[in-house]
Amino acid sequence: MKHYKIAVLAGDGIGPEITQEALKVLKVIEERNDVTFELMPALFGACAYFETGDAFPQATIDICDQADAILKGPIGLSHEESKKIPVDKQPERGALLPMRRRYNTYANFRPVSLPKSLAHFSPLKPEIIGEGIDLIMVRELIGGLYFGDKERGINDKGLRYVRETLEYDEEQIRRIMHEAFKLASKRRKLLHNIHKSNVLLSSVLWNEVMEEVAKDYPDVEVVNYLVDSAATALCLKPTQFDVMVMENMFGDILSDQGGGVLGSLGLMPSACIGPEKAYYEPSHGSAPDIAGKNIANPYSMIGSVAMMLENSFDMAAEAKNVWASMQGVFADGYSTADLSKPGSGVTMISTVEFGDKVVEKLRQIPKV
Numbered sequence: 298m299k300h301y302k303i304a305v306l307a308g309d310g311i312g313p314e315i316t317q318e319a320l321k322v323l324k325v326i327e328e329r330n331d332v333t334f335e336l337m338p339a340l341f342g343a344c345a346y347f348e349t350g351d352a353f354p355q356a357t358i359d360i361c362d363q364a365d366a367i368l369k370g371p372i373g374l375s376h377e378e379s380k381k382i383p384v385d386k387q388p389e390r391g392a393l394l395p396m397r398r399r400y401n402t403y404a405n406f407r408p409v410s411l412p413k414s415l416a417h418f419s420p421l422k423p424e425i426i427g428e429g430i431d432l433i434m435v436r437e438l439i440g441g442l443y444f445g446d447k448e449r450g451i452n453d454k455g456l457r458y459v460r461e462t463l464e465y466d467e468e469q470i471r472r473i474m475h476e477a478f479k480l481a482s483k484r485r486k487l488l489h490n491i492h493k494s495n496v497l498l499s500s501v502l503w504n505e506v507m508e509e510v511a512k513d514y515p516d517v518e519v520v521n522y523l524v525d526s527a528a529t530a531l532c533l534k535p536t537q538f539d540v541m542v543m544e545n546m547f548g549d550i551l552s553d554q555g556g557g558v559l560g561s562l563g564l565m566p567s568a569c570i571g572p573e574k575a576y577y578e579p580s581h582g583s584a585p586d587i588a589g590k591n592i593a594n595p596y597s598m599i600g601s602v603a604m605m606l607e608n609s610f611d612m613a614a615e616a617k618n619v620w621a622s623m624q625g626v627f628a629d630g631y632s633t634a635d636l637s638k639p640g641s642g643v644t645m646i647s648t649v650e651f652g653d654k655v656v657e658k659l660r661q662i663p664k665v
């Protein structure tokens with residue numbers, strides 16, 4: 298019997314509601330497999346700040362340190378509410394970035410997956426979606442502008458100025474490239490390298506290292522794309538992409554655009570993987586406007602569980618079953634109010650009902 302410890306950080310806003318549904322799915326995985334999960338809940342985000350004065354308190358750090366994997370809900374507050382917290386203690390700077398740094402989670406995988414059962418959510422025309430969109434963005438997660446030196450002051454003209462630095466060394470680029478090429482080798486053997494080498498020197502080095510790493514993967518075709526042009530292509534012909542690799546800031550922006558292509562960031566789970574520890578989280582924020590209403594779709598959180606099963610617990614087949622269950626619920630014509638409008642031909646169900654239906658579907662899938 299395998300035994301895994303999971304730190305469960307439900308987070309802020311809709312986080313606790315959607316986490317609850319993800320945990321139901323984990324329970325079914327336990328029933329169906331020779332595995333037990335020890336859940337270790339901990340405070341993280343604005344909720345942790347208001348309770349302890351710290352968005353990533355020591356007690357949470359200790360729990361995450363001990364965990365085999367971390368399941369993390371969305372964090373953050375509305376723009377207005379955020380102002381109640383000092384800038385450096387706010388959940389993004391005070392919890393999320395320190396977590397990424399602590400566990401060196403340099404590889405961020407963000408699937409943008411739109412099978413036919415979800416096609417009606419997308420704002421794109423059916424002829425653009427074709428047989429469906431199935432791509433993964435591989436985002437470098439702990440370098441670049443996010444983590445570079447920052448300085449703010451008054452310059453010699455007496456003007457307020459700011460300087461943020463974008464730094465990568467070749468090793469940081471090489472390791473994310475290997476992740477992207479390995480993934481591409483397992484899929485369509487096609488890698489889109491996203492860069493801005495017509496302006497940024499960082500992209501020149503990025504591309505140089507990419508070409509060196511490419512030699513280890515001769516069967517993977519590389520297509521180079523400027524980031525701005527990739528943004529257009531994602532809307533006009535998203536089906537051309539399979540694996541896309543990019544630096545941190547580009548990945549932040551393009552992955553949200555991926556959510557737009559799907560019709561909602563609520564359909565975007567993600568995996569953040571480091572050499573020793575991985576954490577799994579929805580790509581979206583905490584949606585404070587709909588928190589507590591039982592209308593948020595738990596897809597991104599349950600999808601994060603699927604990614605955890607595959608990447609941390611070597612349970613790829615069950616991960617696939619979890620995806621199929623969620624997509625099956627949509628295919629049966631159900632949706633939640635955050636994703637669909639009344640009268641759009643779907644039967645509206647709550648967060649909890651969606652979780653229940655996923656669980657029901659999963660139980661029906663035979664275990665091989």
Ligand code: IPM
Pocket residue numbers: 389393549580
């Ligand atoms: C994401 C988020 C974070 C990021 C924020 C919350 C700091 O937007 O995971 O994409 O910018 O990386």
Ligand code: MG
Pocket residue numbers: 549550553580
């Ligand atoms: Mg983002």
